[in-house]
């Protein structure tokens with residue numbers, strides 16, 4: 001049996017063979033077992049999701065102190081880069097997730113859809129790990145029933161445990 005290890009997501013990982021967990025080691029709550037390896041690239045303007053791995057946490061083994069690169073330069077990259085998300089149509093598919101109250105700000109994702117809720121770890125309440133929105137239906141009906149919310153979990157906000 002393989003030793004369970006939490007790693008940051010990268011696109012070589014088959015998500016259908018993973019568990020997704022809260023990135024905080026002290027929490028490590030199981031958030032969801034993805035049903036498929038399908039991911040969605042979504043850019044969200046004006047919203048920063050939790051980063052499971054911060055660039056500044058990556059240290060080289062050689063600690064030559066006379067070469068200190070500017071962290072501010074590394075952090076100046078735009079925060080609205082498209083991120084990889086998994087889409088979850090039913091909140092009950094999550095094992096543990098917290099959903100915020102209705103999100104008042106006018107924040108939209110790349111296709112113009114409004115962000116309605118933010119999602120967080122239900123155990124340690126850290127996040128946001130993603131968001132929820134209403135996707136326009138075929139009929140175009142402006143029905144905003146909470147059970148129609150689509151949930152997007154940001155893969156750079158979580159750790160994945162490969163189970164296979």
Ligand SMILES: [Zn+2]
Pocket residue numbers: 022023024027028029121122123124125126
């Ligand atoms: Zn947590």
